[in-house]
Amino acid sequence: MKLTKLLTTAAVALGLATTAMAQDKTKVGFVYVGPIGDGGWTYEHDKGRLAVEEAFGDKVETVYVESVAEGPDSERVMTQMALDGADLIFTTSFGYMDPTINVAAKFPNVKFEHATGYKRADNVSTYSARFYEGRAIQGHIAGRMTKSNIIGYIGSYPIPEVIRGINSAFIHARKANPDVQFKIVWAYTWFDPAKEADAAKVLIEQGADVVLQHTDSTAPQAAAQEAGNVITFGQASDMAQYAPFPRVSSIIDDWAPYYIARTKAVMDGTWTSTDTWDGIGAGMVGIGEISDAVPADVKAEALALKASLADGSYHAFTGPLNKQDGTPFLAAGEVADDGTLAGMNFYVEGIEGDIPQ
Amino acid sequence: MDLSAINPILFIAGFLVAATPLIFAAIGELVTEKAGVLNLGVEGMMITGAICGFAIAVETGSPLMGFAAAAVGGALLSLLFAFLTQVTLANQVASGLALTLFGLGLSALLGQSYVGIKPPRLGDMNFGPLADIPVLGPILFTHDIILYLGFALVAATWAVLKFTRAGLILRAVGESHDAAHALGYKVVRIRTLAIMFGGACAGLGGAYISLIRVPQWTEGMTAGVGWIALALVVFASWKPWRLLLGAYLFGGITQLQLNLQGVGVAIPVEYLAMSPYLITIIVLVILSRDKSAAPACLGRTFHASS
16 A cells, blocks of 8 residues: 555656646647658658757657547547647547547647648648649659550549649649540558559559559658559658659658748747648659659759749649539639638549549 | 540459459458457568568569568568467457557668668469460469469368368368367467467568568558458358458459549549448448357457466
8 A cells, every 4th residue: 555655656756747847848749640750741741850859859859649540539639749748749540530529629728730731720821832733743744754654643532632632733734645545443441561562563564654642651662663664752751762763753741941931939938820722833842853764854844843833833723624524613824812722622534533531 | 524534454463463462461351350360460561571572672673582571571560479478368349459560660760771662573373374374374473473372272171161171170260169178179279370470471562562562661551451450350250262262352442543534534633542441331330240250269368278
């Protein structure tokens, strides 16, 4: 009895001590959807976290929880982080949107930052990157390089973010090559190497010689490498270990500057709820080196496209464009506004198949 | 909708590969359960085998060494389960679940320096002219040796369980450990060996995922295959050949779902994704009328004093 009491007191004292120590530092929490070693999406977010640690040193303490399932589980993780004294919490997947809003309502003094969502509150900001700009470049290279005219696309979940990427890639692939067809497979996961590898293999078996992926692991790259004549693009991270072939380029997410700026804002007390959506121009979306497997003229076109997207002289969704059912979407010269893009739930004309509901 | 885009030959060859990890894990669990032990740690042993195999294959440059290491790794981890359930008589369900969680953590730790590395490839077997047979050639004779080993293992397990004295003793231990004990058989020793066999097989299945099917290492990459293997053993009502059939069925469904999506068939994917479990539940219901299917002592602890 005595011993248990002693131990309990000691544990409580220890707990208090750690809490007291933590008070001096700004505590930043990160909730990840995959493991930090996924080599893609979560890996880049974790690089952002490490950059925050490096930038602020002793003044900041970061914690993270990886492989958190979207849904109720994530709510528990966020609540725990908030209870443990986090000042700022980054929730880094679309499916954390409602949980983030729920938990934020319970902890008005904790700041939340939700990636790729659209619901905000006084203490919830959203941030995302215009990945579709990178998709446009991938689409162009894919359209120019495909020989079978079949491009495979591994989708994760049918949400606006992913559909936007498919549309952007398709528009630019068609522009480069009017005969291009897209085959789309939904994996219903952000991260499951076995399933992604299977999806890639199936697409290749059905004739695709370009595979684009909106899932986070490098498994499709490995499947393409094995097939031998299929090109791929790094997703979220450079995936340079598969360069120069099959990985011919990539979209790289660079969250570090944003994470550092937002942490600084919390430290200075200047944090306000905002909506950030930056693209190639602001550096949030990087285009990985286009390898020598891409012909020089295609590479030059891709870089020109990148430059025009970066300086804003060209928008990836520029009319004339129709929706899949043939109804007009954008008039000639018109560009899509951010609201339409954020809620995009339709394919553009020319894509076959239906978006699963 | 254009179904002709699905190449049936590649489709069948594809699901043979998809089913192989399942076959290994499930046949190991079948033998373990036949000895009266319910080991829910299949997922943990698979993922441990996956990283052991991957690491050794990368270090030695030999995929076959990797598979050997995967079997050893899986068996070693299962030894922990054997110690808990056979020596300290801990609850098998709880120990098995603990083993899965432990295996997932351990593999993540072991695998930290192997993320993003490409393993050496295991080439396909060369059957010479056999591979040129139309239709059958590309389906049956273009695979790696481990896939054939999985098939052979099922046949061997069936033969051993049915025709040999060792198989009879194993089944006796699973049906009535008290009777087997009274006849002088070492129940604990036999069960420990069965558990280790299950561990080694699960390890091989895991390595098949990390070395051949994917092939790379990422945390949590077995993604529930171990649990499907457990369901598969019940589905097969503890019979090796039915297990093989079930594995192809489950493997085939996953492949079919992706193939149908690729050609644009609007089948709600969720139905196909849950179908293996649905089928298992239905089979369970049917089986529940036939009490003889499950080993009678499945999941019960044994001590010589009782």
